Amino acid sequence: MMQKSDDSQIKRDFRLRQSRQLLAVAVALLGIVILALVHKRHDLFGEFPKSTIFGLQLVVIAVFAGFASVNWRCPSCKKYLGHDINRSICKKCGARLQ
């Protein structure tokens, strides 16, 4: 009985983490694309030094990595889940995630 409610709790928590992760990936990619666009179209956005654009892209990546390292963890054992966004079983503790 206890095990069953734990399972659905883990799956719910995982789904939440997964949607947050997908959103973060989308936002990070969008940020990088927009920055690349700003760099390419200086007729539209004005002149930004390449180092500024590159620096901002690094910031976007760093913020994303920081967020992922907190968010993208197994709801059961709290270990990092790795690169597979559709992971169905935690490699570390074997919890069913979806």
Ligand SMILES: [Zn+2]
């Ligand atoms: Zn786990």
